[in-house]
Amino acid sequence: MTTSTDPTPPNPEDLICAKCDTPLRIGKVLASYMGQTFPVDLPLCPTCGFVYVSEDLAEGRMLKVEQALEDK
Amino acid sequence: MDSDHVRTLEARCVEEHPPACQNACPLHVDARGMLGKIGTGDVAGAFALYARVVPFPAIIGHICDHPCETVCRRGEAGGPVRIAAVERTLVEEAYPSPRPTARRQTKPRRIAIVGAGLSGLTAAADLARKGHRVTVFEADAHPLERLRHDYPEDRLPPSAIAVDLGALDSLGVVIQCRTRITGGSGPRGLETLIDTHDAVVLALGPGVAQDFAPTIHLADNGRIAIDSQSRATSHPKVFGGGFHGALGENYSPIGSVRDGRRAATSIDRFLQGASLTATDAREEAEGSCLYVNITSHAPVPPTEPSNPKAGYTLDEAMAEADRCFPCHCLECTKACAFLSHYRTYPKRAVREIHNNLSIIMGNRKANRMIDSCTLCGLCETVCPTDLAMGDVCLQARQEMVASGHMPASHHDFALRDMADSRSERSAFARHQPGFDQSTLVFFPGCQLAASSPGHVERLYAHLRDRMKGGIGLMVDCCGAPAHWAGQTDLHGEVRAHLHRTWTSLGEPEIVTACASCLSMFRAHMPEIPVRSLWPLLTEIGWPKGAGQGSAGKTLAIHDPCVGRHETEVQRAVRTLARGFDVTLEEISSPELTTCCGFGGLVSFANPEVANAIVDQRAAERSEDYLTYCAMCRDNFARRGKRATHLLDLAFPPTDGSDPAARPDPGFSGRRDSRTRLRIHLLRDIWEEDMTDPEPAWTVIIPDAIRAEMERKLILVDEVTAVIAAAETSGQKIKDAKTGHVIATLRTGPVTTWVEYENTAEGALVHRAYGHRMTVEVPS
Ligand SMILES: [Zn+2]
Numbered sequence: 085m086t087t088s089t090d091p092t093p094p095n096p097e098d099l100i101c102a103k104c105d106t107p108l109r110i111g112k113v114l115a116s117y118m119g120q121t122f123p124v125d126l127p128l129c130p131t132c133g134f135v136y137v138s139e140d141l142a143e144g145r146m147l148k149v150e151q152a153l154e155d156k
Numbered sequence: 157m158d159s160d161h162v163r164t165l166e167a168r169c170v171e172e173h174p175p176a177c178q179n180a181c182p183l184h185v186d187a188r189g190m191l192g193k194i195g196t197g198d199v200a201g202a203f204a205l206y207a208r209v210v211p212f213p214a215i216i217g218h219i220c221d222h223p224c225e226t227v228c229r230r231g232e233a234g235g236p237v238r239i240a241a242v243e244r245t246l247v248e249e250a251y252p253s254p255r256p257t258a259r260r261q262t263k264p265r266r267i268a269i270v271g272a273g274l275s276g277l278t279a280a281a282d283l284a285r286k287g288h289r290v291t292v293f294e295a296d297a298h299p300l301e302r303l304r305h306d307y308p309e310d311r312l313p314p315s316a317i318a319v320d321l322g323a324l325d326s327l328g329v330v331i332q333c334r335t336r337i338t339g340g341s342g343p344r345g346l347e348t349l350i351d352t353h354d355a356v357v358l359a360l361g362p363g364v365a366q367d368f369a370p371t372i373h374l375a376d377n378g379r380i381a382i383d384s385q386s387r388a389t390s391h392p393k394v395f396g397g398g399f400h401g402a403l404g405e406n407y408s409p410i411g412s413v414r415d416g417r418r419a420a421t422s423i424d425r426f427l428q429g430a431s432l433t434a435t436d437a438r439e440e441a442e443g444s445c446l447y448v449n450i451t452s453h454a455p456v457p458p459t460e461p462s463n464p465k466a467g468y469t470l471d472e473a474m475a476e477a478d479r480c481f482p483c484h485c486l487e488c489t490k491a492c493a494f495l496s497h498y499r500t501y502p503k504r505a506v507r508e509i510h511n512n513l514s515i516i517m518g519n520r521k522a523n524r525m526i527d528s529c530t531l532c533g534l535c536e537t538v539c540p541t542d543l544a545m546g547d548v549c550l551q552a553r554q555e556m557v558a559s560g561h562m563p564a565s566h567h568d569f570a571l572r573d574m575a576d577s578r579s580e581r582s583a584f585a586r587h588q589p590g591f592d593q594s595t596l597v598f599f600p601g602c603q604l605a606a607s608s609p610g611h612v613e614r615l616y617a618h619l620r621d622r623m624k625g626g627i628g629l630m631v632d633c634c635g636a637p638a639h640w641a642g643q644t645d646l647h648g649e650v651r652a653h654l655h656r657t658w659t660s661l662g663e664p665e666i667v668t669a670c671a672s673c674l675s676m677f678r679a680h681m682p683e684i685p686v687r688s689l690w691p692l693l694t695e696i697g698w699p700k701g702a703g704q705g706s707a708g709k710t711l712a713i714h715d716p717c718v719g720r721h722e723t724e725v726q727r728a729v730r731t732l733a734r735g736f737d738v739t740l741e742e743i744s745s746p747e748l749t750t751c752c753g754f755g756g757l758v759s760f761a762n763p764e765v766a767n768a769i770v771d772q773r774a775a776e777r778s779e780d781y782l783t784y785c786a787m788c789r790d791n792f793a794r795r796g797k798r799a800t801h802l803l804d805l806a807f808p809p810t811d812g813s814d815p816a817a818r819p820d821p822g823f824s825g826r827r828d829s830r831t832r833l834r835i836h837l838l839r840d841i842w843e844e845d846m847t848d849p850e851p852a853w854t855v856i857i858p859d860a861i862r863a864e865m866e867r868k869l870i871l872v873d874e875v876t877a878v879i880a881a882a883e884t885s886g887q888k889i890k891d892a893k894t895g896h897v898i899a900t901l902r903t904g905p906v907t908t909w910v911e912y913e914n915t916a917e918g919a920l921v922h923r924a925y926g927h928r929m930t931v932e933v934p935s
Binding site: 094098108114115126136137143149152154 | 518521523563564565888889890892894896897900907909925926927928929930931933
């Protein structure tokens with residue numbers, strides 16, 4: 085058991101949808117905010133469509149787009 | 157915010173007013189800017205500033221009678237900056253001066269100037285630069301004859317005169333010496349001059365002008381009658397330089413230059429058919445005054461030149477230039493970490509905010525700046541004209557909300573927290589048990605309830621013990637977050653709800669423990685009688701045994717920003733603390749206290765600025781701080797400054813722990829406290845049937861992750877909800893390498909992600925983050 089924070093982010097290649105027991109694959113996804121929609125490629129479960137957003141993406145590129153849209 | 161209002165606000169900020177030296181200079185030389193450049197050794201830049209305005213820099217640099225020094229504000233702190241001496245070194249260092257160039261004029265006019273003194277030659281230079289054909293007629297053998305007689309060569313070197321006359325020559329000005337202009341219509345007569353030229357300047361210097369009497373009017377003293385501003389005479393084509401005022405006035409070289417310049421400006425207007433009396437912006441600024449706080453500058457004596465006859469060396473001139481403060485107001489910018497973070501001052505900020513609000517398409521770059529003001533009122537307190545940036549920012553926020561342009565992420569979390577504190581999880585109101593009315597109602601405020609619920613219980617018990625007639629309790633939110641966020645409608649809802657609750661309690665007087673609540677009631681619900689808890693406590697005293705263990709402490713007292721003008725409360729708090737034999741130190745005067753970063757919701761919209769504000773305040777004194785606002789205390793604690801609440805002194809922790817070391821409870825801790833306080837009070841005092849909330853899931857969050865969650869505004873409840881949903885539905889991701897589980901849940905406007913590990917003790921959290929965008933696979 086790890087008791088401290090784990091600085092290494094998960095590697096998308098190691099991720100498996102627990103419900104479908106299927107490895108995630110990169111697929112086409114729509115990201116939306118404030119009425120604007122952008123196509124992006126993200127890891128997702130090919131069976132049930134569960135999309136994975138990494139911390140890196142959420143606090144990096146996504147945050148930038150959110151803030152830019154909020155200031156329009 | 158209409159443009160008229162914006163202009164009124166801008167006009168009240170004096171920062172862009174010219175400094176006293178520039179104001180006093182007949183040519184408005186930017187002495188402050190020039191000294192600043194010399195101070196850094198930028199001789200070329202300094203000379204460029206000087207020569208842009210001064211027509212004969214080499215000459216004036218040696219003989220200027222420097223009215224600037226008389227008004228220099230450094231005079232009140234060691235002696236005026238010796239600007240003229242610095243200028244002399246400057247022009248000597250900057251030789252040879254750059255040659256001025258004349259503008260190409262499509263229709264050059266012929267101008268005659270009578271008299272080759274400083275005034276006449278200034279008019280000649282100015283008009284030649286504009287491209288006109290200028291001829292100067294001088295009775296003496298040389299131009300500037302008077303200067304050659306009046307000043308010894310070590311004061312005004314002939315080389316300086318030669319350089320400046322050379323520049324005049326390169327402008328194409330023709331000087332005819334030994335040519336005396338007489339009255340009448342002879343070949344050298346004034347009438348002839350007027351007939352053969354488009355305009356004439358009479359720059360005669362001292363002496364009477366009887367010869368010209370038939371052509372132009374003379375004043376009683378025998379001189380030509382000249383309008384002192386426009387330099388117009390009775391003849392429309394003739395303008396006067398040179399005399400500068402009545403007989404007996406002291407000779408001023410810089411005054412002569414100004415008169416020549418005014419004549420040239422008027423001729424230019426006359427030739428274009430424009431009004432002579434139209435004043436330019438510079439003249440309008442005359443008499444304006446830049447506020448300068450002299451007391452903040454230690455006296456420094458003037459630099460003495462090692463060789464007084466030679467004047468300053470460049471090093472000496474740089475040292476003297478460094479004595480320039482320089483004059484600025486910036487009283488608010490110096491006091492406010494928000495304004496200094498944005499390196500701005502009200503005049504500029506107001507314009508920027510107005511422009512931001514006016515944007516139809518494009519980026520609203522000032523949104524975050526508008527949301528970074530704590531609305532604390534310090535700027536208007538230190539401003540010489542009481543300009544309140546908080547009012548401007550608040551109005552801007554209200555307009556942003558109304559027009560749908562307020563960025564949701566700035567205040568969303570704070571408003572959801574307010575909603576929680578107003579919800580039935582936390583809020584309630586009751587008469588004292590056994591009473592069907594209240595003479596007073598205690599309003600502890602959501603932050604005291606959240607930070608130290610035990611103190612609310614103790615205080616309420618104490619008030620019930622000492623006060624007669626039924627003391628009600630109203631645990632609720634005053635609506636400050638809605639007001640600060642510019643949410644006018646939501647704030648109206650909060651007020652309506654508070655009014656209804658107050659009415660249902662029989663309209664009793666409200667006693668607040670929180671300075672924000674006090675000010676919100678006072679400003680927005682004037683129908684409700686309200687008073688502060690602290691003066692009341694000086695009347696009724698503390699419970700027996702209060703304040704044990706506090707004696708002998710030395711604490712520096714921090715007043716909350718919303719209470720900067722509440723002198724009665726400030727006095728009461730000091731009396732109460734001293735009653736525990738605590739030695740108090742003042743950080744600043746209470747009126748000049750700063751915000752803790754919570755005001756105006758800045759800690760949500762701009763944590764960087766909020767932290768700068770609280771850190772700046774925390775650094776002011778080394779002692780532990782004493783506060784009487786729960787939010788101030790927690791913010792100091794969050795930034796590592798030891799701080800004690802007055803109630804910590806009165807009711808110290810029973811476990812003997814150090815109250816000044818009590819950590820910031822954080823947003824999740826605050827919510828839990830509010831919920832638990834309601835359950836405790838209703839169960840223990842009103843004997844209502846309350847059940848403790850069942851923990852939905854056992855979640856273990858290491859301290860480092862908890863701190864990250866606090867920074868990212870993610871609540872423990874949200875993390876727990878993600879885990880509970882994932883474990884219930886089975887919708888989750890597994891990391892094959894680490895065995896960690898990754899799950900997500902959309903709660904309100906935010907999607908929360910949690911990476912955790914199922915252990916025997918519960919779910920151990922490794923990571924939590926969120927985003928506002930939504931993602932979905934296209935259908
Ligand atoms: Zn799946």
